[in-house]
Amino acid sequence: MTDPATAALWPGGGERTETARRLLLAAVDSFARRGYHATTTRDIATAAGMSPAALYIHYPSKAALLAEISRTGHRATLELVERAEAAGADPVERMRALAESFTVWHARGHTVGRIVNNELHALPEEDFAAVAELRIRIEETVLRIIADGAAAGLFRVPDQRTAARAVTSLGIDVSRWYTERSSESPEELGRRYGQLVLRMLGAPDGRIGD
Amino acid sequence: MTDPATAALWPGGGERTETARRLLLAAVDSFARRGYHATTTRDIATAAGMSPAALYIHYPSKAALLAEISRTGHRATLELVERAEAAGADPVERMRALAESFTVWHARGHTVGRIVNNELHALPEEDFAAVAELRIRIEETVLRIIADGAAAGLFRVPDQRTAARAVTSLGIDVSRWYTERSSESPEELGRRYGQLVLRMLGAPDGRIGD
DNA sequence: GACGTGACTAAGCGCTTGCTTAGCATCTTT
DNA sequence: AAAGATGCTAAGCAAGCGCTTAGTCACGTC
Numbered sequence: 001m002t003d004p005a006t007a008a009l010w011p012g013g014g015e016r017t018e019t020a021r022r023l024l025l026a027a028v029d030s031f032a033r034r035g036y037h038a039t040t041t042r043d044i045a046t047a048a049g050m051s052p053a054a055l056y057i058h059y060p061s062k063a064a065l066l067a068e069i070s071r072t073g074h075r076a077t078l079e080l081v082e083r084a085e086a087a088g089a090d091p092v093e094r095m096r097a098l099a100e101s102f103t104v105w106h107a108r109g110h111t112v113g114r115i116v117n118n119e120l121h122a123l124p125e126e127d128f129a130a131v132a133e134l135r136i137r138i139e140e141t142v143l144r145i146i147a148d149g150a151a152a153g154l155f156r157v158p159d160q161r162t163a164a165r166a167v168t169s170l171g172i173d174v175s176r177w178y179t180e181r182s183s184e185s186p187e188e189l190g191r192r193y194g195q196l197v198l199r200m201l202g203a204p205d206g207r208i209g210d
Numbered sequence: 211m212t213d214p215a216t217a218a219l220w221p222g223g224g225e226r227t228e229t230a231r232r233l234l235l236a237a238v239d240s241f242a243r244r245g246y247h248a249t250t251t252r253d254i255a256t257a258a259g260m261s262p263a264a265l266y267i268h269y270p271s272k273a274a275l276l277a278e279i280s281r282t283g284h285r286a287t288l289e290l291v292e293r294a295e296a297a298g299a300d301p302v303e304r305m306r307a308l309a310e311s312f313t314v315w316h317a318r319g320h321t322v323g324r325i326v327n328n329e330l331h332a333l334p335e336e337d338f339a340a341v342a343e344l345r346i347r348i349e350e351t352v353l354r355i356i357a358d359g360a361a362a363g364l365f366r367v368p369d370q371r372t373a374a375r376a377v378t379s380l381g382i383d384v385s386r387w388y389t390e391r392s393s394e395s396p397e398e399l400g401r402r403y404g405q406l407v408l409r410m411l412g413a414p415d416g417r418i419g420d
Numbered sequence: 421g422a423c424g425t426g427a428c429t430a431a432g433c434g435c436t437t438g439c440t441t442a443g444c445a446t447c448t449t450t
Numbered sequence: 451a452a453a454g455a456t457g458c459t460a461a462g463c464a465a466g467c468g469c470t471t472a473g474t475c476a477c478g479t480c
Contacts, residue, residue: 055439264427264429
């Protein structure tokens with residue numbers, strides 16, 4: 001049983017050394033709890049059980065830690081979203097899979113999710129650019145499913161871009177409020193949010209299921 | 211035409227002196243753009259056209275500025291939500307009014323909204339406690355309308371608390387992504403989100419309107 | 421015209437920050 | 451066993467932080 005942040009970042013197992021991973025996970029925890037700017041390099045190093053200077057052997061700067069978390073987190077999210085698109089039999093099933101796994105990811109990995117979605121402004125410029133592109137690809141995958149569904153007469157939405165925004169927004173915001181002490185498991189929440197999303201998109205009621 | 215942050219904080223007109231308001235608005239701008247911890251008191255004072263020391267004549271600390279923004283912002287949001295509850299003829303209309311005005315507030319006052327929703331952890335303990343109570347009252351107003359609607363057979367939701375979370379979450383997250391350069395006006399977005407919310411809650415289709 | 425008051429500034433204090441330097445123990449290579 | 455590489459620590463530097471101090475200036479009061 002790996003911890004949730006590890007799972008959110010490296011679903012397929014990472015390639016960093018033990019110490020570098022320990023530092024990165026300590027950074028995830030601190031950034032998520034206090035925010036990037038309120039976290040000191042001493043916080044991170046201490047949490048990883050090392051002296052402040054040791055951090056700089058594995059990462060060139062505090063910002064590099066943030067960048068690695070953000071890039072890895074965004075890459076994992078995009079993969080998840082593309083997998084959902086590829087897997088479903090029709091737009092309704094694709095959207096259900098997407099909303100469910102997107103929600104589960106943001107609930108289970110809410111620490112990583114918080115950093116990914118709320119510390120964009122702290123990223124060095126070129127890291128931001130890379131990450132912004134991944135975000136666009138995520139949004140467009142959602143939009144594509146909605147457009148397909150609307151074309152097939154399965155969804156009825158007044159404005160597709162607004163609907164896509166709403167779907168991703170709902171999932172992203174989970175990372176803001178979800179904690180391990182929440183009453184619903186990530187999977188349970190995912191199922192419910194999947195339903196709400198399909199309803200929101202005006203999917204035929206028989207396809208949703210109560 | 212007052213600026214959006216002023217409108218979001220003091221819908222009925224504030225009571226502070228000119229200078230204190232100018233400082234507070236400068237703080238709103240800086241906190242929203244860079245985050246609380248990345249903003250310096252020098253930033254705020256300079257943006258308000260004064261020397262760093264002048265800030266401390268009007269506010270006892272940087273945290274006091276944040277606290278005032280957060281408390282005022284939360285109070286305004288609660289008022290807005292309670293007004294929607296009181297105004298609507300039935301649960302469907304109440305929810306439509308709530309979702310619309312909640313969305314409009316978070317779009318138009320997205321700078322204030324960002325601070326209100328993402329800088330809670332930076333609040334001094336007792337300010338946090340006060341604000342947390344306001345947040346509960348907001349959430350419970352939403353829940354009450356959903357429960358009323360479900361009891362009247364107007365809404366069909368699997369879990370009312372989850373549905374309430376989704377409704378507020380959708381509105382709150384608007385402040386994360388909305389900018390003045392967004393293609394939709396706050397009112398247009400409000401109308402669309404109002405529709406999506408009613409659909410999500412399973413309101414009878416005739417009541418929604420395309 | 422002396423005095424008090426309220427809004428402000430120039431200067432700076434003590435502390436914390438991100439990051440660097442210099443050095444040390446352990447392992448690997450030859 | 452000498453030499454180098456590796457992974458770490460103790461100490462500390464320059465810069466920037468929140469906030470304070472001491473003083474200035476415009477204004478109203480007696």
